[in-house]
Each structure stands twice: as C-alpha cells, then as structure tokens.
Amino acid sequence: MNPSIIVFPASNCDRDAAMALEQATGKKPTMVWHGDASLPDTDFIVLPGGFSYGDYLRSGAMAAKSPIMRDVIEKAKAGTPVIGICNGFQTLCETGLLPGALLRNAGLNFVCRTVTLRVDNSQSMFTSGFEKGQCVSFPVAHHDGNYFADDATLDRLEGDGRIALRYVDNPNGSARDIAGVLNDAGNVLGMMPHPERMISALLGGIDGAAFFKGIVEAAA
Amino acid sequence: MKAKITITLKSGVLDPQGKAIEGALSGLGFEGASNVRQGKVIELKLDETDETAARAKAEEMCKKLLANPVMENYAIEVLA
Numbered sequence: 275m276n277p278s279i280i281v282f283p284a285s286n287c288d289r290d291a292a293m294a295l296e297q298a299t300g301k302k303p304t305m306v307w308h309g310d311a312s313l314p315d316t317d318f319i320v321l322p323g324g325f326s327y328g329d330y331l332r333s334g335a336m337a338a339k340s341p342i343m344r345d346v347i348e349k350a351k352a353g354t355p356v357i358g359i360c361n362g363f364q365t366l367c368e369t370g371l372l373p374g375a376l377l378r379n380a381g382l383n384f385v386c387r388t389v390t391l392r393v394d395n396s397q398s399m400f401t402s403g404f405e406k407g408q409c410v411s412f413p414v415a416h417h418d419g420n421y422f423a424d425d426a427t428l429d430r431l432e433g434d435g436r437i438a439l440r441y442v443d444n445p446n447g448s449a450r451d452i453a454g455v456l457n458d459a460g461n462v463l464g465m466m467p468h469p470e471r472m473i474s475a476l477l478g479g480i481d482g483a484a485f486f487k488g489i490v491e492a493a494a
Numbered sequence: 495m496k497a498k499i500t501i502t503l504k505s506g507v508l509d510p511q512g513k514a515i516e517g518a519l520s521g522l523g524f525e526g527a528s529n530v531r532q533g534k535v536i537e538l539k540l541d542e543t544d545e546t547a548a549r550a551k552a553e554e555m556c557k558k559l560l561a562n563p564v565m566e567n568y569a570i571e572v573l574a
Contacts, residue, residue, distance in 0.1 A: 375564040
C-alpha cells in the first residue's frame with residue numbers, strides 16, 4: 275500500500291497517522307501539503323485530525339476548500355479509499371463526500387478520553403479487521419463531534435449499513451450514537467475517534483494497530 | 495456595495511451554546527427570554543455596483559463556503 279497523508283495548517287495528528295501506517299505497512303507514507311495542486315501516485319488517502327485553519331468559520335470548512343482537496347475529491351469519487359479522522363471527518367462532511375455535519379458537542383465541553391466503540395459494519399475495507407458487534411477502544415479529542423443529519427439521511431445510513439462505528443456510551447450527543455460513517459460506495463470513511471493513538475501498549479492499547487493492519491490486509 | 499450575511503442554525507438543530515446563553519440570561523434575572531439561538535454575521539464589501547449582481551455573488555459565496563446547508567440557514571442583506 276502506498277498511502278498519502280494530507281497536512282493542513284494546524285493538523286496535529288498527521289505524524290501519529292504516519293507512525294500508525296508505517297507500523298502497518300513497513301514503509302513511510304507520503305506527507306502531502308494542503309497547498310499542493312495534486313497528489314502523488316497513491317492508493318490510500320488520510321485526512322488527519324487537528325484544528326485545520328484554527329477551526330475558522332466551521333470545523334473543516336476551510337480545509338475542504340484547500341487546493342489539494344480538488345484532487346482528493348476526484349480520486350475519492352474514482353474509488354481511491356479515503357479516511358478522515360476527527361478534523362478529517364469534519365472536512366469530509368464539508369466537502370460533501372460524506373453526508374451530515376459535526377456540530378458542537380451537546381455538553382459543550384471539549385471531550386478528551388478513551389471511548390468504547392461497537393463495530394456495526396465489518397464488511398468495509400476499513401473495518402474488516404474486526405467482527406461485527408466487536409467492541410474496540412479508541413480515544414476521542416474534539417469539541418465538534420456531534421454528528422447531525424436529517425432523519426431521512428440517518429435512516430438511509432442505517433438501512434445501507436453505512437454506520438461503521440457507534441459509541442457504546444455517547445460522549446457528544448451524536449445522532450444514533452454515530453462515531454463513523456461510510457459513503458455510499460464504501461471507499462470513504464469519516465470517524466471522530468483516533469485509532470492512530472492506540473497503536474502500542476505504551477499508548478494505552480493496540481486496537482488502533484489492529485484497525486490499520488485490517489486496512490492494509492483488505493487493500494492487499 | 496456591502497453585503498451583510500446572517501447565518502443561523504436551522505430550526506431543529508441542537509444549539510447548546512444558545513441553551514447556555516439562555517441559562518445565563520435567566521441566571522441574571524432576565525425573565526421570559528426563551529428560544530435563544532446563536533448565529534454569526536459576516537460583512538463584506540463587493541466591487542459590484544448592481545444590487546442584483548451583488549446579491550447573486552453573495553448567494554454563491556454562501557453556497558460554496560460561508561454556510562453549510564446541512565445545518566445552517568443564511569439571509570443576505572445588500573447595503574449601498
């Protein structure tokens with residue numbers, strides 16, 4: 275696998291994502307600056323966590339209009355797998371690649387703790403390393419993680435099995451406990467929790483290592 | 495021309511900041527204030543001299559960047 279990680283101004287999980295992918299693939303991923311016009315040859319794109327553009331206007335709104343995003347959107351529509359983690363999820367929603375939006379947390383607090391997630395769809399390339407119904411632990415660290423979409427959209431996501439991950443104990447008020455959603459084609463995943471922060475026992479757990487290993491195996 | 499764009503959360507979209515403000519108003523003794531909703535105002539200057547053209551441009555800006563139609567409504571005022 276030949277992953278690329280997009281680096282926006284104020285991304286802060288880009289290097290964590292790089293370490294997680296290097297651990298899973300055995301080689302360093304390519305870091306791509308947001309101002310570049312096009313991606314290098316790549317078969318997996320990561321939009322990392324952070325506070326791109328200081329969360330100005332809306333979280334992810336400015337990043338979604340970055341020059342590189344034209345190529346990211348084009349490649350996503352052509353089938354290249356794209357994962358957006360935390361701020362990357364917000365950015366994917368702002369591009370329209372994923373439905374819905376991430377609102378301010380219902381409790382107003384920045385939530386920073388490890389949460390338990392249930393894998394609702396283990397058929398996607400992102401979650402195939404897990405069993406359906408399996409629970410995993412990843413940290414969350416966000417202020418705007420309250421997933422919102424209208425009821426018709428939520429029903430469609432449920433019906434099509436596009437809710438990849440749900441919170442067991444909802445930390446932010448997300449509709450239907452949604453922690454991660456897939457696009458219609460299944461090649462784009464947005465999720466608020468941070469698997470890249472759980473890749474070693476030293477960091478508190480290895481569920482994230484299993485997550486990235488599953489992706490690499492599914493892509494092979 | 496100037497444009498003033500008011501962006502508000504759609505009705506039905508939870509506004510925890512509005513709720514917190516409402517609680518603070520009540521704490522200050524302001525009675526009878528309810529349905530507090532927080533939004534934002536964006537002001538900008540446009541080179542257009544025609545009001546219709548200015549409004550069309552502001553509308554395009556709202557659709558492409560300034561507002562997120564999933565959760566927000568916007569209202570445009572064009573001022574001379």
